[in-house]
Amino acid sequence: MPRDHAADILDPIAKEVVNNVGVWVDKEVVPVASEFEHADEFPEPLVNGMAEMGLFAIKIPEQYGGLDLSFECYAGVCIELARGWMSLAGVLNTHVLVAWAINAYGTEEQKENYLRRMVEPEIRAALSITEPDAGSDAQAIKTQARRDGDDYLISGQKMWVTNGQRAGVYLVLTKTEMDTTPPHKGISAFLVDAGTEGFTVGRKLEKLGYKGVETTELSFENARVPALNILGGSEGSGFQHVMSALEVGRINVASRGVGVAQAAFEDSIHYAQQRTAFGKPIAQHQAQQLRLAEMATKIRAARLLTFDAARKKDAGQRTDLDAGMAKLYATEVAQEVVLEAMRIHGGVGYSNELPLERYYRDAPVMVIAEGTSDIQKLVIARNLLREYQI
């Protein structure tokens, strides 16, 4: 059944881009995604295809050779990628997020040095915040950067670094001052090049889902990084820069939720018309119809919330509330929808011959990464209390 990949997208160029990406996903990703995923193999040909289309340049400004497309377009692209395989949108996420942070907060030298190389991309980017003892409480990080002449020496351990093995540059959150009040005033983000002495990429973490894309540990032992590589050039703004960049990540993860839910729904509505029980296709049983209707309504709401957040970001508005709502709702919907899809499919949905078990394993990471659902609720509540302050 032909589908409008670009439904609800308003900008004509974004529509065209998303439609083309949707066609690519149908032809190139859907047939091979489970094979790569079951082998937990990095999908080199698919990532190369994404690069050839120009997806890694999607949010890099034209003056640095990028495409400077809208967040609306980016959200649509991520939905389509995730509809085929959620991990592909993950490969893109840290790259786009770091590129956005460099463009928004970096020095002109940093933009020239990194953004141009991130277009093709000659180098891909990773983001490193989480540590063994600091997840949602990002201000509790212990990785330290000590000044040493014109350089800093970084020491500490990082975890859950998406694209950790293949990145050329890492945006790493560190403490340049340990005892500031509030703690975030002592936090700085560094652009650390792969191959920096004292910096090693550790083991690849085994996961329930989100396979193919590597998630690693990073280790810093007096890794020498030039002071010029502090994002923005001066200490103390790293926390704000990275939190702001995470809004871009939340649009990405919200889109992934929509994409995975859409895939699970489409598989379900097709299957429900083929599978018969008690003398008729199960789609003719009201119980399944109610289920399908709820799934589709929630997915549509999630989709519209996601595009709304993206369009507000395009308009230059503050989007922590909107991106938080989109991320919270879309990822929780994905989790619900894949379970409902499993109920519709019954036993066959549990087998690894259908992609549904992959969606089922991929959904939980989205409610955790880029700020858990609980963190999103806190962000939303704080914004609302500010807005409705009496």
Added chain:
Amino acid sequence: MNIVVCVKQVPDPETPASQFAVDEAAKRVIPAQGIAPVVNPYDPQATEAALRLRDAAGEGTITVISLGPDSARDAIKHALAMGADEGILLSDPSFEGIDNFQTAAILAETIKKVGIPDLILMGRAAADWDMGVVPIGVAQLLDIPCVTVAKAVEVGDGNITVERVLDDGFETVETTLPAVVSVSNEFGEPRYPQLRQIMLAAKKNVEVWDKESLGLDPASVGSDNRLLALEALYVPKVESNVEVIQGDSPEEKARNLALKLREAKLI
């Protein structure tokens, strides 16, 4: 090397059969609701062939022409996004309901007006009516050679070598340029448009030419001037009878199947 590529927008061939309907009285297909038309699946292969030949030659212009309603602009934009240079949409209310003869005549007039290029490429057929006669008609009207159903093309000095797909194999033919070549799916996968090309294509102006700007004789176009009469249009009823071949062993089942097939004079 200057090339004209003709593309067509068609109802999506992936439309489920359950949503395909015809108005038998009006003798027309009722468009499936909510399913957007698409570029004819063979046409991107023609565009791909044009791109490869232009890029191998190192110079030249690819002009994309489509005859259809305003929405056919999307078929042109797709070819531009793949890397073609210019687009012309042939659109006029009187073009609705015309036959293949008129389509070929309008395309030929357009190509004359653009200037006869080195090569004219089209898909092997349009996926809606699947007739594959327009390339031959255009070549006839321009009085140039036509080679159909190409799987490979190689341009020489003033000539072209084409490997054609036959029912039972392939054949290689050579002819002079300019020529019309229709390209088959065996040519290979067309490239995916790059985002940058999509953005450039969106900014490109697609000229719209109507009956007047083409200088067509009003008596030669329109559904009233069809040379091809459509007698009836209907969805054939498919009836299937299933018979399970019996037998105690696979060998006996195979023997019984063979006997049935011989009885039906199928083998």
